[in-house]
Amino acid sequence: MMGHSHALTGWCAGLVAAPMVGLHTLPEVLPFATASAGYALLPDLDHPHATASKFLGPVTGLLSKFLRMCSRGIYALTKGPRDEKHTGQHRHLTHTVVFALLLGWAATGISELGGAWAVGGIVAFGLLLAADVLGDWLLLIVLAAAGFTAYNGKLDDVLTPATGWVGVAVAVGCVMHCLGDAMTKSGCPFLWPIPIAGETWYELRPPKWLRFRTGGPVEKRLIMPVCVVAGVLLLPGVWPFLTEFVGNIELPAASP
Structure with a gap:
């Protein structure tokens, strides 16, 4: 499993994407990057031994089993004439742009209904998931930034507008996961259900x-x-x- 790499690439992608949705200060950018890092691990819910599948014990375990069942069924229904013989469970349904967009859309809808509390919950899940892989240092940094923001009475000002970007952060994380898997020997059927060369589940690599x-x-x-x-x-x-x-460093003058 590429847990560390997925979380790190999700973190970096979140830092790059944050200014594109109008986030520039550290208290604004950290929740976005944290959500991207955590949800970059979520596509591996289709594997029973992945971090995301074991994260909440029986809860995520049952969700993993349900997603594998759905992925297997959809693969059987939609595979093209040249698709390989495969169970269709791991690296299939959850490893597509469709899944990333649907999950991002769902996160946006939940955040709009629940407001700041819902955003906080979505970001907190991503934070805990990322910290489980990267270490408690991430948890400490984000909590320190959140505490400082709350102390200055601006935490709600950061989370409430986040209803517009939290879904983007979730989708960015999932997309980065797929792009990372596409670089491996197994590839990733990222563009499903677009048929390519007779394959509906064409592995990009x-x-x-x-x-x-x-x-x-x-x-x-x-x-x-x-x-x-x-x-x-x-x-x-x-x-x-x-x-x-670096620009202010004065180099010693060369001796004559």
């Missing part, structure tokens, strides 16, 4: 020399370190601070 094995050295030694560095540099204010700091 790059040329062989660019594919990597899940949990292999490329993921651990290249992708994860790059995402960690990017996840820090993309935080609001970090890159401008570093460029200004």
